[in-house]
Amino acid sequence: MRVSEYYNIGRSQGTLDFVDVDTVNDIRVYIDPSTIRHLTDDWGKECIIMITTFFDSVLDAVRMGDKERTTYLLGNLGEPNETHLGISRGKSAGRGFGKQMSVDFAAKLAASQAAQTGLIEDLEDTSFFLDRVDKDIVSDITTNIIRGPLISYTQQMAGVFGIPLEEGIESGAVWNPRRLEWEQGYTELPVADGEKLLLVPKVIVRRDLHLSRSEYYRNHLAPTLQSEEAENPGSKLVRVLKDGSRKVYKGDIEKEYGSSKPDVVRETLKRPSVYSSYRETKKSVPPTPISHTELSEVGNTPPPDYEALLEAVISTPPGKAEAGNYHSRVEALLTALFYPSLSMPEMEEEIHEGRKRIDISYTNNAVSGFFRFLTRHKIPSKYVFIECKNYGKEVTNPELDQLSSRFSPLRGQFGILTCRSFDDKDRFLNRCRDTALDHRGFAIALDDSDLAQIVSDVMKAINWKPSDPPPREPEIPPRIHDYPLLHKRLKALVS
Structure with a gap:
């Protein structure tokens, strides 16, 4: 169980x-x-x-x-x-x-x-x-x-x-x-x-360590051995091709030197710089976190059903009585959508010695995509804050001010306000832009239809093939963690 x-x-x-x-x-x-x-x-x-x-x-x-x-x-x-x-x-x-x-x-x-x-x-x-x-x-x-x-x-x-x-x-x-x-x-x-x-x-x-012995042997140690043999005039592993060029095949290298763990250790100890170079290369490339698909395979669990998660949010009746359910369902949807960029959600986190609470806060450990874009462009976003408003009425300035009051240079200055709908979405998005231009932080507002758009974009990215037409925004590479709508909204805040 x-x-x-x-x-x-x-x-x-x-x-x-x-x-x-x-x-x-x-x-x-x-x-x-x-x-x-x-x-x-x-x-x-x-x-x-x-x-x-x-x-x-x-x-x-x-x-x-x-x-x-x-x-x-x-x-x-x-x-x-x-x-x-x-x-x-x-x-x-x-x-x-x-x-x-x-x-x-x-x-x-x-x-x-x-x-x-x-x-x-x-x-x-x-x-x-x-x-x-x-x-x-x-x-x-x-x-x-x-x-x-x-x-x-x-x-x-x-x-x-x-x-x-x-x-x-x-x-x-x-x-x-x-x-x-x-x-x-x-x-x-x-x-x-x-x-x-x-x-x-x-x-x-x-499922495997970031440092891979097979990768190291295939892409680093074996090519080094090939080069050494090719430069050795007396090497028995060199094949002279019809055009007179000298060639050493990896298969012959494996037969001569072996490829087992003891073989790799023995040859690496003779050439320590090869492993040192490999290790430094791997340190500069962030490991790819385990994906939803991989976890489903190894754990024998179903992958996220984004449409069902979205439906749970959208079907929640607006109003104070259902605020807790809306809050929880938004967190479930966003946790699935924004993994692995955002992790370690905290609900009702207290700040300012308990005088204020943040509905949801995430840790931003993104290595690519939109949330990495934030840190790369010097937008403080060590933590990303979410405020959830299950109002049956218009969301206005006080709700936006509530989110921006959670920002700080140390915690982060980026957040998302989720709500059910807007009477005048353009007007509220302009309020978000005013907040950014006043240097009070970057807030993106998402209503039910926006969440539906993000789900649609993610599902298209999952099923995207190189032969398919480019996604809605061609300047955004077709990867699952780029979230075109978030890029568009952020661009509107600073343009």
Whole structure:
């Protein structure tokens, strides 16, 4: 039974920010530290500090030959079955980073030439150079390191969806990045089927790690070996073509050098600059977050039904009595539409010491599309604010002022006001433009028909093929996360 079913949340995976795991079995996705390294929000930065300080501490201990410190650091890593991520068949247990694995991991690091020479810099490098260390082990270690932030995230999601928390739950070992020590304590967590539960954001999981050994071999190491052989006058791998040119085929390279993990490690240690170059290239390219489609495939769940989500919003009767339902349904729709650019929704978030509330706030971790466009053009949008107005009357200046009063240079100066309809839409959009020109922030207003247009654009983008005509706005590339209507509205604010 999935978390959403166990707690009667009434949501599908596409409308949930976390991975909707089975409360007993595992789902085959993994936490990827490289993906976390590209998060720009406070939660992500906290995780990055934890991962970096922990693994630097491990490498320092290994290189100094401090077995006691190494044993302490790695010995506090346990089997993180509470996330239900990984490769177990049946009940989550036994596949993780157990005590014997920590001993083996320490021994492999100590004996690794790659660790001693500095070729292993980050946790994810271990999947390249250490035997029997792959995405599942890297994911388990990462889970242990960021257990503290995952506990906070779980508590946040529990507040959003009314998931009950139990007091006095053992936290497990939590890494303290300032003291460089493990700490134990008690906390509040959900308990499902008798076991504590940690929820994991979708934006940090993948089916494979961002660093790919096959990609590295195919596009970096093998071409280097080809070039070396081609430049070697005595190479037996060179084929002389009819035009006199010299050619070395990848198939011959694989037969001569091999392509297994030990083969890749051996040849990389002879050519460390090849891996260093690959790693720097990958660091400059943000990982692609797992998509709705991929999560549906691995989790055996249906993809988001955007039309049904839209219908739930549109069919909500206007008025104060249904304001709560409208608010929740808008959040469900936008969470599905704006993933993976916007994540970690908070409902009724308090600011100014509780004197003001924001209906919905999202963290902006976009790597492309409209929400990345905002940050690239210096519009503060670390967080994106949504105000929901289920009025049966005209939305006017006070509602717009309410949204703009939530803006600040630190939190963000971009938001969306959703409402049912306008008596005079052009007049209200001009009010939004006035707000922007007065340097009070950037507010985009969307009524029911606008939400319907965004859904239509997203569905067209999903089904777009290169042979199809260009989308409505040719200057906007036909990608799902570009949202032509949002671009159009933003352009109207600043033109």
